[in-house]
Amino acid sequence: MSSAAEVPAPARFRFEDSSLAIKLRQNVGLVTAIALFCVIYLLYHVAHPKGFSSAVLVQNGDEIFTLAMVAMAQTVPVLAAGLDLSVGALMTMVGCFASYLLSGAPEGTPINLDLGGLHLVLATLPGGTTGLIVGMILCLVIGTLAGLLNGCVVVFGRIQPIIATLATGAIYIGIALFLRPQPGGKIDDDLNWAMTNSLGDFASTVHIFNDGAAPWFAPLAWIPVPFVLIILIAALVWVPFRRSVTGRAVYAVGSAEGAAYMSGLPIERAKIAAFTLGGFFAGCGGLFLAIQTSSGNADLPQAGAYTLNSIASVVIGGTSLLGGSGGAIGSIFGAMILRVISFFFRIFDIAPLLQPLFEGIILLAAVSIGALRMLRVRNTLELFR
Amino acid sequence: MVAPTGEDFLVLAGISKRYGGVRALENVDFACARGKIHAVLGENGAGKSTLIKIAAGVVQPDAGHMRLDGNAVSFASPSAANAAGVVCIFQELSLLPDLSVADNISIAAPPRRFGLIDAKAQRRRAEALLTEIGCEDVNPLLRVRDLPLSRRQMVEIAKALGQRPRLLILDEATSALTSADVERVYTMLARLKAEGVAILYISHRMHEVEALADRASVFRNGRHIETFEKGARSTAEIVQLMIGRDIATQYPSKPRRPRPQPALRIENLSWEKRLDQISIDVGAGEIVGLGGLDGQGQKTLLFALFGVLRGVTGTVSVNGRPVRPGSPAGAKAPGVGIALVPEDRKTEGLMLPMSIADNLAIASLDALSNGPFVNRVKERRAVEGGISRLQIKVGDKNDAVSTLSGGNQQKVVIAKWLMTQPRIVLLNDPTRGIDVGTKQELYRLMRELADQGAAILFYSTDYDELIGCCDRVAIMYDGRIVRELEGAELTETNIVASSLNIDAASSAAAPARVAAHV
Numbered sequence: 001m002s003s004a005a006e007v008p009a010p011a012r013f014r015f016e017d018s019s020l021a022i023k024l025r026q027n028v029g030l031v032t033a034i035a036l037f038c039v040i041y042l043l044y045h046v047a048h049p050k051g052f053s054s055a056v057l058v059q060n061g062d063e064i065f066t067l068a069m070v071a072m073a074q075t076v077p078v079l080a081a082g083l084d085l086s087v088g089a090l091m092t093m094v095g096c097f098a099s100y101l102l103s104g105a106p107e108g109t110p111i112n113l114d115l116g117g118l119h120l121v122l123a124t125l126p127g128g129t130t131g132l133i134v135g136m137i138l139c140l141v142i143g144t145l146a147g148l149l150n151g152c153v154v155v156f157g158r159i160q161p162i163i164a165t166l167a168t169g170a171i172y173i174g175i176a177l178f179l180r181p182q183p184g185g186k187i188d189d190d191l192n193w194a195m196t197n198s199l200g201d202f203a204s205t206v207h208i209f210n211d212g213a214a215p216w217f218a219p220l221a222w223i224p225v226p227f228v229l230i231i232l233i234a235a236l237v238w239v240p241f242r243r244s245v246t247g248r249a250v251y252a253v254g255s256a257e258g259a260a261y262m263s264g265l266p267i268e269r270a271k272i273a274a275f276t277l278g279g280f281f282a283g284c285g286g287l288f289l290a291i292q293t294s295s296g297n298a299d300l301p302q303a304g305a306y307t308l309n310s311i312a313s314v315v316i317g318g319t320s321l322l323g324g325s326g327g328a329i330g331s332i333f334g335a336m337i338l339r340v341i342s343f344f345f346r347i348f349d350i351a352p353l354l355q356p357l358f359e360g361i362i363l364l365a366a367v368s369i370g371a372l373r374m375l376r377v378r379n380t381l382e383l384f385r
Numbered sequence: 386m387v388a389p390t391g392e393d394f395l396v397l398a399g400i401s402k403r404y405g406g407v408r409a410l411e412n413v414d415f416a417c418a419r420g421k422i423h424a425v426l427g428e429n430g431a432g433k434s435t436l437i438k439i440a441a442g443v444v445q446p447d448a449g450h451m452r453l454d455g456n457a458v459s460f461a462s463p464s465a466a467n468a469a470g471v472v473c474i475f476q477e478l479s480l481l482p483d484l485s486v487a488d489n490i491s492i493a494a495p496p497r498r499f500g501l502i503d504a505k506a507q508r509r510r511a512e513a514l515l516t517e518i519g520c521e522d523v524n525p526l527l528r529v530r531d532l533p534l535s536r537r538q539m540v541e542i543a544k545a546l547g548q549r550p551r552l553l554i555l556d557e558a559t560s561a562l563t564s565a566d567v568e569r570v571y572t573m574l575a576r577l578k579a580e581g582v583a584i585l586y587i588s589h590r591m592h593e594v595e596a597l598a599d600r601a602s603v604f605r606n607g608r609h610i611e612t613f614e615k616g617a618r619s620t621a622e623i624v625q626l627m628i629g630r631d632i633a634t635q636y637p638s639k640p641r642r643p644r645p646q647p648a649l650r651i652e653n654l655s656w657e658k659r660l661d662q663i664s665i666d667v668g669a670g671e672i673v674g675l676g677g678l679d680g681q682g683q684k685t686l687l688f689a690l691f692g693v694l695r696g697v698t699g700t701v702s703v704n705g706r707p708v709r710p711g712s713p714a715g716a717k718a719p720g721v722g723i724a725l726v727p728e729d730r731k732t733e734g735l736m737l738p739m740s741i742a743d744n745l746a747i748a749s750l751d752a753l754s755n756g757p758f759v760n761r762v763k764e765r766r767a768v769e770g771g772i773s774r775l776q777i778k779v780g781d782k783n784d785a786v787s788t789l790s791g792g793n794q795q796k797v798v799i800a801k802w803l804m805t806q807p808r809i810v811l812l813n814d815p816t817r818g819i820d821v822g823t824k825q826e827l828y829r830l831m832r833e834l835a836d837q838g839a840a841i842l843f844y845s846t847d848y849d850e851l852i853g854c855c856d857r858v859a860i861m862y863d864g865r866i867v868r869e870l871e872g873a874e875l876t877e878t879n880i881v882a883s884s885l886n887i888d889a890a891s892s893a894a895a896p897a898r899v900a901a902h903v
Binding site for chain 1: 443462463464467475479480481482483484485488492493495497500501502504524526527528656657688693694695696712733
């Protein structure tokens with residue numbers, strides 16, 4: 001490795017030594033997930049009678065968005081070697097809040113608190129677009145605060161993440177049930193239409209770019225809004241976080257907590273930040289689900305399914321459950337892979353009952369790739385560390 | 386950095402530290418100066434590590450104070466020490482395996498742009514620091530996990546250098562390096578010294594200490610014995626200072642008889658770069674010690690014999706029959722009959738939340754079962770046999786094993802393995818951290834086992850123990866057996882001299898081979 005005495009080899013370019021090759025090797029999980037997604041999504045469009053159309057893309061985007069967000073939410077605590085069992089519940093709770101806050105009533109939305117005999121008017125959201133924007137921000141703040149609570153319970157309560165979030169998740173579902181004992185509520189129709197269709201529909205609804213008729217805008221009009229949102233959130237929230245000192249500390253904590261401490265990193269801040277950011281992402285998912293379904297629904301089985309699928313997405317996306325390696329981009333692709341598999345069931349008209357079976361097989365195959373490195377371990381005791 | 390050389394930089398006064406009942410440092414006064422390389426010497430457990438951990442803010446002293454550059458300081462954490470300019474290169478690497486070399490080097494204070502980590506600047510910084518220590522060949526984009534141990538150590542050094550230390554502490558920092566890298570580290574240290582940095586240097590390699598240090602301090606049993614300038618003491622005198630005088634422990638008498646037939650025969654055993662052509666026999670009824678400094682391959686050898694390591698070459702035979710266990714399960718199988726009492730009883734020896742009885746029976750369940758079911762009667766008899774044989778002090782055998790004292794926990798580990806009726810017993814530092822009384826019981830037990838025909842290979846960091854218990858002692862250095870001591874040769878002076886490989890070190894530039902911990 002360090003035999004300097006050897007005659008230096010002629011400076012010949014070798015791909016396996018290049019920066020690109022190193023990056024590819026280090027992100028083999030992400031690359032595999034992207035490749036797998038591209039293949040199956042292409043097959044899906046080929047097999048679909050209306051494949052490669054904006055309508056199909058829009059429909060897919062709507063179905064993918066929430067799981068992609070919840071998967072991102074799960075990724076951050078997993079990177080810090082924790083597991084967040086509350087992501088589905090948190091998403092559901094935010095959705096229930098949204099079903100109150102985003103009615104878009106022109107006279108404004110009062111925020112009341114009725115507890116037994118107590119009746120409090122806390123504030124009134126203004127009507128119209130301003131009210132909707134404030135309402136959406138409020139929903140995201142609620143999600144973020146719930147994530148912050150998770151982080152504080154884990155760090156200051158010194159409770160293992162898996163049990164701490166099991167408890168807080170039950171609390172969030174409880175709040176959701178309190179808010180929406182039955183499915184209901186209302187979301188502003190324009191908001192629903194603008195967020196769940198193509199960019200062209202968005203522009204015409206909110207009256208920008210000459211109602212979407214601007215010539216330069218035409219080539220972009222087919223792009224579904226949910227995909228744009230995923231890219232925006234990833235680029236504006238995840239990428240800067242990953243490049244921040246706190247983000248780095250999250251990876252460090254998951255990789256080797258002792259070494260992170262010895263390097264003087266802010267371990268507690270990193271853990272709290274991981275759960276808080278997870279809360280924000282899950283809040284985005286809950287907000288979108290409410291907008292998409294135009295209602296709030298404290299659906300317990302659905303919350304559980306989202307939590308489990310988020311873990312599956314994280315693993316398929318190449319993030320190690322042991323922490324320290326991977327990232328939220330991979331999880332987005334993991335979520336998309338899971339969803340596209342279910343799309344196939346529709347076009348091939350296979351019994352939906354078989355879906356869990358196939359999803360399970362694909363999950364196993366994805367996880368097995370990660371286990372291959374175990375074959376190279378020379379000191380078998382290291383397998384258990 | 387312009388600073389007067391020779392002026393005291395770090396001063397410790399009256400520092401004491403205990404871990405439970407064990408005294409690690411006792412009323413230590415110590416100082417190290419700017420622009421000097423100060424070696425800290427002592428046997429295993431002399432208190433060197435505790436000293437540097439206190440200076441680096443990893444542990445806090447129970448008593449005494451510390452002054453840095455004339456000001457009273459106390460470090461609550463490693464980052465507080467770093468902020469004051471005290472940087473430590475630890476023996477156990479403090480690198481993050483999943484992050485890249487560049488990330489690791491700048492982990493504490495990465496270069497930032499618009500508040501975010503500037504990956505390009507960070508990479509340039511890593512390249513500059515790696516060049517400074519002559520490691521241009523390390524690509525800063527690689528993950529630390531993918532580097533060999535020797536390169537990781539150099540990354541660790543680059544990381545420390547990047548923090549612009551005023552006091553640099555090296556704890557066995559060269560143990561994992563190649564000889565070319567050791568040269569580079571020497572050059573770097575010389576430059577830092579010229580810049581007025583105070584350097585504390587802990588090394589077990591006497592020739593390194595002789596080559597580098599301006600000043601040396603000897604520690605023994607948690608006390609600071611003496612500090613002297615370069616050349617004031619001969620190697621023999623230093624060894625004598627390190628040994629000192631200790632209260633004699635009672636050891637069972639050794640039988641006098643010709644060397645028995647080998648029960649365990651090891652020939653040319655090698656693994657990775659940690660074990661190098663090891664050959665040794667252990668006779669039935671014999672206790673053979675493994676000596677030498679910590680981390681010279683002794684534990685690795687025991688692991689290799691116990692089937693934990695993959696890719697071991699060479700032959701091992703038990704009673705003349707070659708064996709090659711592929712796992713601990715294979716090693717303890719009746720045809721082979723090897724038992725290993727591991728070093729870390731908390732992680733490798735016991736299942737702490739499980740009961741004493743469960744822990745005792747766990748290794749011999751095959752013999753205690755009828756088909757798939759454990760025979761309760763046989764199990765109880767065996768467990769009670771184990772408890773009485775080692776005189777384990779238990780309240781109830783169904784209590785969690787974590788409720789026992791350290792000494793009794795260790796007895797459980799040993800009893801558990803004796804219940805498998807082993808022919809070969811491997812002991813990995815079994816008396817570490819247990820009280821004198823229990824130690825003496827264990828010595829008696831070892832001799833008893835040997836008298837009943839077991840072959841015992843016994844690694845200990847306590848030289849006194851090796852002399853008292855063993856029929857023969859093999860000294861390891863850099864993954865090799867450098868010397869076998871027997872009979873009258875078996876003295877502490879000989880052990881220490883061989884451990885430091887003093888005879889061999891002077892001849893040729895012995896390649897510093899990778900021989901760190903498993």
